[in-house]
Amino acid sequence: MTLRKMVVKGLLQVGIMQGRSSRTGGYQSFRHLIYALQVTNCCCRLDWTNSGAPISQVLNGAVSTQHAPEPASTTQYVSAAPFSGKLIDLLLDTSQNLTHERRRAGDQPEETSRVVSENSIITLPQPAQPPAKTARRPRIPPLLQGLHQPPPLPPNGRLFPPITDGVSGFEQEICERIQSGNATQEARAKKDGDDFATRTVEQISPPSAHSKQNRAEQIPILSPISPGIKNSRKRRTEASPSDTAPVAQKQQGRKRKKWSDEETRDLLLGVSRLGIGNWKKILHCSDFEFQGRTAVDLKDRFRVCCPGDSSKPRKPKQRKGVDGKTVRSPRTGARPVVGEDVPNVESPPSESPAAKELFAEGAGDIHRMNHTELVKLGIHTPFAKSKRRARHAFSVVDDENLLKGFEKHGAAWQAMRDDKDLGFETRHPTDLRDRFRIRYPEAYERAGYKLKAKIKSRGRDVNAVEEKEPKQDPPLDSNQRSEAREKRSAKDNSRTLNDNELEERPVLRFPAARSSAHTSTTDLGPAFSNFAENDGSLSPIILNRNILQWADANTTTMSSTSNSVYFGTYLSRDPSAYNTIPHDGLHINPLATLKLPMLTLSDHTSSTLPIMQNYPTTINPVPSSSIDPALNWSSFQKPNSSSSQHNLLRTPNLPTIVFPHVPAISARTTVHNLPPPADLLSGMDLDGGEGVGAEHGGTNASAFGAADGR
DNA sequence: CTAGGGGTAGGG
DNA sequence: CCCTACCCCTAG
Numbered sequence: 246m247t248l249r250k251m252v253v254k255g256l257l258q259v260g261i262m263q264g265r266s267s268r269t270g271g272y273q274s275f276r277h278l279i280y281a282l283q284v285t286n287c288c289c290r291l292d293w294t295n296s297g298a299p300i301s302q303v304l305n306g307a308v309s310t311q312h313a314p315e316p317a318s319t320t321q322y323v324s325a326a327p328f329s330g331k332l333i334d335l336l337l338d339t340s341q342n343l344t345h346e347r348r349r350a351g352d353q354p355e356e357t358s359r360v361v362s363e364n365s366i367i368t369l370p371q372p373a374q375p376p377a378k379t380a381r382r383p384r385i386p387p388l389l390q391g392l393h394q395p396p397p398l399p400p401n402g403r404l405f406p407p408i409t410d411g412v413s414g415f416e417q418e419i420c421e422r423i424q425s426g427n428a429t430q431e432a433r434a435k436k437d438g439d440d441f442a443t444r445t446v447e448q449i450s451p452p453s454a455h456s457k458q459n460r461a462e463q464i465p466i467l468s469p470i471s472p473g474i475k476n477s478r479k480r481r482t483e484a485s486p487s488d489t490a491p492v493a494q495k496q497q498g499r500k501r502k503k504w505s506d507e508e509t510r511d512l513l514l515g516v517s518r519l520g521i522g523n524w525k526k527i528l529h530c531s532d533f534e535f536q537g538r539t540a541v542d543l544k545d546r547f548r549v550c551c552p553g554d555s556s557k558p559r560k561p562k563q564r565k566g567v568d569g570k571t572v573r574s575p576r577t578g579a580r581p582v583v584g585e586d587v588p589n590v591e592s593p594p595s596e597s598p599a600a601k602e603l604f605a606e607g608a609g610d611i612h613r614m615n616h617t618e619l620v621k622l623g624i625h626t627p628f629a630k631s632k633r634r635a636r637h638a639f640s641v642v643d644d645e646n647l648l649k650g651f652e653k654h655g656a657a658w659q660a661m662r663d664d665k666d667l668g669f670e671t672r673h674p675t676d677l678r679d680r681f682r683i684r685y686p687e688a689y690e691r692a693g694y695k696l697k698a699k700i701k702s703r704g705r706d707v708n709a710v711e712e713k714e715p716k717q718d719p720p721l722d723s724n725q726r727s728e729a730r731e732k733r734s735a736k737d738n739s740r741t742l743n744d745n746e747l748e749e750r751p752v753l754r755f756p757a758a759r760s761s762a763h764t765s766t767t768d769l770g771p772a773f774s775n776f777a778e779n780d781g782s783l784s785p786i787i788l789n790r791n792i793l794q795w796a797d798a799n800t801t802t803m804s805s806t807s808n809s810v811y812f813g814t815y816l817s818r819d820p821s822a823y824n825t826i827p828h829d830g831l832h833i834n835p836l837a838t839l840k841l842p843m844l845t846l847s848d849h850t851s852s853t854l855p856i857m858q859n860y861p862t863t864i865n866p867v868p869s870s871s872i873d874p875a876l877n878w879s880s881f882q883k884p885n886s887s888s889s890q891h892n893l894l895r896t897p898n899l900p901t902i903v904f905p906h907v908p909a910i911s912a913r914t915t916v917h918n919l920p921p922p923a924d925l926l927s928g929m930d931l932d933g934g935e936g937v938g939a940e941h942g943g944t945n946a947s948a949f950g951a952a953d954g955r
Numbered sequence: 956c957t958a959g960g961g962g963t964a965g966g967g
Numbered sequence: 968c969c970c971t972a973c974c975c976c977t978a979g
Contacts, residue, residue, distance in 0.1 A: 501968065525962060544963065545968070636964065636973055659956065674956075679973065695959065699971075 504546055508535050510622060512543055513550070517624040521547070521554060522631030554628050637671065639680050647681050648688075656692065 504512075511534055515527030524540035524547075527533060535543065547554070619625075639647070646668060650661035658674035661667060669677055682689045686700050 499968065522963065539968095540962070541964095541970095542968075544965095548965085631963080633963070633974060638972080656957075673974080675958090675976095676974075678957075679975095683972065697960070 502536060505536065508538070509546065509550060511535065512546055513619060513624060514622055515543075516547060516551075516554075516628050517619070517622075517626070520629035520631065522633060551628070639684070643668070643680070644684050647677060648685065650677070651681055651685070651688070656694065 511532075512527065515523075515530055515533050518532075519526045519530065522544075524543040528535060528538060528540050528543055538546075646666075647661075650664055650667045650669070654660040654664065656678070658677045661677050662669045662672055662674050682694070682696060683700060686696050690696050690701075
């Protein structure tokens with residue numbers, strides 16, 4: 246056995262078996278131990294081997310101070326921190342000590358230099374770098390790394406496989422921490438939601454006023470990590486069966502909870518006392534007990550119980566038949582009745598005679614049948630109707646006028662309302678503001694106003710392609726929400742120019758004429774197939790160059806539109822990316838995962854023209870010097886003069902490609918004329934996440950108008 | 956009067 | 968039960 250081996254063995258025995266408790270006595274890491282070994286071995290001052298001195302003495306510096314003054318400082322330096330005595334610390338605790346060591350070196354540079362200077366006698370081995378690097382073991386592995394391969398396509402619904410198995414501690418802890426952070430953010434929005442914890446509490450103890458109070462104040466444990474995850478609630482049936490954690494349960498949405506007779510009674514009493522529509526008041530009225538309900542729950546329940554009293558009867562549900570024609574749903578024509586409209590909510594109330602009297606008659610008209618019972622409950626007068634104004638959806642024309650009005654009056658909503666040309670006499674100023682905020686969120690935000698959190702998050706959340714899809718084009722990702730949205734966006738296709746100039750997003754904008762029923766998903770071409778569902782972080786999206794082939798193949802379609810084809814997207818700022826992306830329409834440029842500054846083809850300078858139709862027929866390469874998100878933007882804040890109206894239509898920080906309906910070769914040429922990446926670095930907003938999907942509101946907006954027809 | 960944000964209606 | 972467009976309240 247060589248001396249070194251002996252020393253190693255001895256050191257290990259001392260270090261591991263005995264441990265180190267004194268401040269100066271322990272080797273804080275195996276690296277230091279080896280270092281000390283090397284030092285002592287090199288110095289050949291190993292008196293301890295025959296003196297009988299304990300190894301610990303040697304290691305603790307006693308020997309060093311006695312026999313080796315020069316290395317002593319080294320030894321002290323090395324063994325400055327205690328060693329816990331645990332092998333796991335030897336193996337794991339590296340970065341911590343390195344940090345400590347660096348801090349020491351920084352605080353006491355003279356000590357370090359002394360170590361070096363005293364090497365005139367001994368050339369100390371460099372203790373640090375190579376073992377440090379190899380031994381460094383990150384305690385938190387990187388969660389987000391660049392993808393160099395496209396992830397495997399998920400089987401159904403394009404749901405990415407879970408990152409974690411939801412079982413073992415570390416990943417789950419990370420998720421929970423993230424969620425707890427977001428929970429605070431969304432606590433207000435969800436404060437009335439009964440989260441899992443709330444439910445657990447209530448299962449343990451019967452509801453009381455106190456618990457109600459708590460319920461209202463509780464912060465949901467599981468707030469969506471991101472809108473995308475929140476969105477995944479709709480796809481909960483695809484969730485892994487192993488997702489049994491509270492977090493996962495919350496993500497999957499609340500469980501349905503049957504309304505008890507007592508709850509229903511309280512609801513009716515509350516409506517009688519406070520009136521229809523005051524759901525929040527009823528909910529929080531201490532006289533009533535509701536089991537983790539929200540105001541919306543009350544509203545929904547009342548709609549079921551007393552359909553005749555609801556402000557507006559629900560329209561018959563229609564669905565599409567096999568032949569595409571709409572057919573009446575089985576429920577159609579029937580009033581929403583207990584036990585039918587909401588199965589399992591009102592099972593035959595066997596336990597409560599009063600409830601039986603209240604609900605058992607089965608005629609479906611609970612209100613009429615309950616009249617006597619309502620009287621018994623002290624309800625003698627009809628429910629007070631809500632005082633809210635009737636909803637009045639904004640039409641497409643309204644939206645256009647809204648845009649005009651904003652260009653004309655800015656955020657002077659009152660003036661806009663008073664503008665006879667716009668036809669908003671029946672609206673309130675805030676109505677216009679609200680509508681504009683929903684319909685043109687980007688413009689609203691760029692004008693210096695704050696979007697509602699929901700609008701903002703929704704923008705990040707929604708897949709741009711599906712949001713852009715007209716109704717007749719099935720979405721690439723046909724989840725339920727998009728279907729519903731597309732239904733409502735049926736009439737939105739008549740929109741032409743008004744939002745083009747507002748949408749500079751990682752968004753594909755298709756001409757309105759593409760709403761033609763002859764188009765289909767495949768018309769999108771392979772160029773768009775890499776629009777995998779985003780996680781909400783708005784990763785850059787690389788359009789495959791097949792988009793140009795698609796454009797070539799669809800020139801007629803494009804030119805048939807009254808408007809320009811408008812593609813806004815993120816591009817990698819690295820032009821080489823265009824040469825490396827396989828033309829299969831599926832690959833994602835690995836560089837795109839790195840959140841590099843984006844490339845801009847058309848920025849706010851070149852897009853000074855507010856209206857798309859004013860764009861030139863060819864793309865103007867943008868002077869790189871003009872790429873500055875902050876450029877002139879401060880002057881656009883809260884526009885109130887017509888001189889700045891166009892500014893709201895600019896894109897200060899989001900790159901855009903504009904493909905007017907010109908031969909695709911022009912666009913292709915433009916791609917090659919991209920400015921050099923270096924010119925794009927300064928001032929680019931790498932975040933880029935905000936305001937995505939501004940078109941969304943528009944789609945919904947007219948949709949609401951369209952909804953009148955359904 | 957407006958901005959911000961909460962509440963509700965109505966469709967899903 | 969969920970979503971969100973629309974309505975409403977209120978501080979400044």
